[in-house]
Amino acid sequence: MRKKSRYRPKPVCTNPIGYVLEGMTRLAVHSPHIINLKIKNHASLSKLTRGNACREDMDRLISALNVSEALYRLGFGTEYNAELRRGLDALYAVCTRGAPTGRFILRAEEMSALNDAMDLHDAQLDTVTVKDMETAVLMVEAELKSKKAKVIKK
Numbered sequence: 001m002r003k004k005s006r007y008r009p010k011p012v013c014t015n016p017i018g019y020v021l022e023g024m025t026r027l028a029v030h031s032p033h034i035i036n037l038k039i040k041n042h043a044s045l046s047k048l049t050r051g052n053a054c055r056e057d058m059d060r061l062i063s064a065l066n067v068s069e070a071l072y073r074l075g076f077g078t079e080y081n082a083e084l085r086r087g088l089d090a091l092y093a094v095c096t097r098g099a100p101t102g103r104f105i106l107r108a109e110e111m112s113a114l115n116d117a118m119d120l121h122d123a124q125l126d127t128v129t130v131k132d133m134e135t136a137v138l139m140v141e142a143e144l145k146s147k148k149a150k151v152i153k154k
Helices: 016-024 033-050 055-073 078-098 108-127 130-145
Strands: none
Touching: 016 130, 033 055, 033 108, 055 078, 055 108, 055 130, 078 108
């Protein structure tokens, strides 16, 4: 049997000019899927406030706030550092409390913090470009791959 080669060819961009122009457009103008994403995020937040959230809803909220933090690091919404930190801490607290049982219940101050953080996320999605969003997603993936993210024990 032959040894498996480690060589993987890099992808080739067939239209580099189109790629650059697409990267410069705002995400809200470029993709109609952003509206669906916002609806799903707010539906998950609504389920959480009613006490009906499942793990999929929590994963969606975690992903949204991770992207929001990456966009903050890129310079979008830097004046809202306190709101983002409170939202991330509140989400972490809710997830650690509910992970063993699968029931995620919010406290009043956590609900307020998550609402503020989700408003920041929506504002960031309205202002970023496609390239900024790609960079933010790559930052989140790199943090998860290098295991620098906080882990929630089940």
